[in-house]
Amino acid sequence: MAPCSLCPPASPRRALLRRPKTLQAVCKECFFDVFETEIHHTIMGYGTAEQLDPTRPGHKARPGLKSLFTRGERVAIGASGGKDSTVLAYIMTLLNKRYDYGLDLCLLSIDEGISGYRDASLDTVKRNAEQYALPLKILSYSELYGGWTMDRVVSEIGKKGNCTYCGVFRRQALDRGADLLEVDHIVTGHNADDVAETVLMNVLRGDISRVARCTAITTGGDKQPQRDDGQDDADRLESLLPRTIKRSKPFKYAYEKEIVMYAYFKKLDYHSTECIYAPTAYRGYARALVKDLEAIRPSAIVDLIYSGEALASSLALPGRRAGGEWDAQALVDAAQAQAADGGADAAQAAAAVAGVLKGRTAGRKKTAQVQQSCARCGSMTSQRLCQACMLLEGLNKGAAKVDVQQQAA
Numbered sequence: 059m060a061p062c063s064l065c066p067p068a069s070p071r072r073a074l075l076r077r078p079k080t081l082q083a084v085c086k087e088c089f090f091d092v093f094e095t096e097i098h099h100t101i102m103g104y105g106t107a108e109q110l111d112p113t114r115p116g117h118k119a120r121p122g123l124k125s126l127f128t129r130g131e132r133v134a135i136g137a138s139g140g141k142d143s144t145v146l147a148y149i150m151t152l153l154n155k156r157y158d159y160g161l162d163l164c165l166l167s168i169d170e171g172i173s174g175y176r177d178a179s180l181d182t183v184k185r186n187a188e189q190y191a192l193p194l195k196i197l198s199y200s201e202l203y204g205g206w207t208m209d210r211v212v213s214e215i216g217k218k219g220n221c222t223y224c225g226v227f228r229r230q231a232l233d234r235g236a237d238l239l240e241v242d243h244i245v246t247g248h249n250a251d252d253v254a255e256t257v258l259m260n261v262l263r264g265d266i267s268r269v270a271r272c273t274a275i276t277t278g279g280d281k282q283p284q285r286d287d288g289q290d291d292a293d294r295l296e297s298l299l300p301r302t303i304k305r306s307k308p309f310k311y312a313y314e315k316e317i318v319m320y321a322y323f324k325k326l327d328y329h330s331t332e333c334i335y336a337p338t339a340y341r342g343y344a345r346a347l348v349k350d351l352e353a354i355r356p357s358a359i360v361d362l363i364y365s366g367e368a369l370a371s372s373l374a375l376p377g378r379r380a381g382g383e384w385d386a387q388a389l390v391d392a393a394q395a396q397a398a399d400g401g402a403d404a405a406q407a408a409a410a411v412a413g414v415l416k417g418r419t420a421g422r423k424k425t426a427q428v429q430q431s432c433a434r435c436g437s438m439t440s441q442r443l444c445q446a447c448m449l450l451e452g453l454n455k456g457a458a459k460v461d462v463q464q465q466a467a
């Protein structure tokens with residue numbers, strides 16, 4: 059094979075592989091180095107190597123970007139035993155030491171109760187905890203949701219739609235686990251392929267406000283975890299404060315293929331079986347499409363993410379609400395401020411548009427949703443009961459096919 063394109067030109071090693079992300083021929087050592095450095099850059103808020111490349115229009119280093127973490131933070135790694143979260147646990151441990159982030163790391167696993175799948179992957183997580191010397195907490199759906207495991211849910215509702223239950227339950231279970239562990243922040247192994255798929259799915263559904271949310275590298279973090287050392291786990295589960303825990307995706311720009319290669323060359327111990335209850339059909343199509351596009355042009359993945367980010371920032375224009383709807387008053391204020399700066403023509407035009415919009419939105423139902431605590435479990439929700447409690451109610455009543463799409467925020 060050709061000489062490594064990242065080694066010093068005077069003494070290059072032989073390339074061993076082609077980087078899936080850039081198609082550069084690289085040696086193993088340079089592959090490890092560039093992969094780890096890109097994750098470090100993502101964590102530090104520098105962006106990816108591509109974002110820093112001044113030849114790429116619109117993707118220059120953005121000065122206002124901040125590090126994902128603060129020194130001293132307690133961070134739980136969502137650990138499923140699969141390739142992404144195993145590499146994440148390894149890399150977080152490595153970078154925390156190498157760059158002295160000062161993080162207190164631990165592993166948090168949710169046992170969904172899928173026999174023949176999760177039990178085997180949890181054994182892997184237990185080994186990872188020893189290999190990386192990280193404390194591990196395992197929390198099960200069964201203990202959180204009154205005996206409902208995913209095996210039981212599927213036997214009740216069938217395979218169709220089961221991923222909705224699992225996703226809603228897991229999200230809440232991770233928050234509850236974070237409370238028990240008293241952590242400030244959860245990181246997950248969602249990678250660039252996952253984010254690109256989600257962007258595509260939301261675009262295909264015409265759900266642009268979700269595009270904005272799914273490209274955010276960090277979400278939540280609006281309240282601090284409850285700290286009370288006098289309680290045992292069961293008591294704490296009963297007394298959770300309403301809040302959303304901060305969540306981040308350090309692999310947002312890392313390609314799935316590179317994660318697999320990294321795990322392979324580092325000989326990491328991970329579990330590689332797919333969930334027996336299979337992913338939802340629609341995501342499956344988006345996944346296949348992203349993989350086809352990647353085969354034609356590898357940058358398609360990161361370009362889809364950039365497109366999602368660009369849509370997200372256009373939603374954040376002055377005068378726009380989080381859901382993407384124009385706020386007439388804010389639009390007029392922004393236009394008047396612009397006029398004061400000398401942009402009188404633009405201001406007049408914007409004020410005229412705002413007038414039209416005001417008329418058009420006057421009779422429309424107000425869509426702003428107020429966050430409150432779930433009347434049953436105390437989790438943050440925009441309705442009286444959170445999604446998990448509504449789904450549980452359906453299961454317990456034997457009327458399990460609740461239309462969660464309607465209930466989704």
Ligand SMILES: Nc1ncnc2c1ncn2[C@@H]1O[C@H](COP(=O)(O)OP(=O)(O)OP(=O)(O)O)[C@@H](O)[C@H]1O
Nearest residue numbers: 136137138140141142143144166167168246247248
């Ligand atoms: N049971 C679980 N317990 C803890 N964290 C989980 C669990 N399932 C998923 N996660 C977190 O969510 C991320 C994305 O999950 P997803 O179901 O998409 O799995 P995946 O892409 O196969 O990832 P992995 O290879 O880590 O299993 C995981 O990388 C992990 O951080």
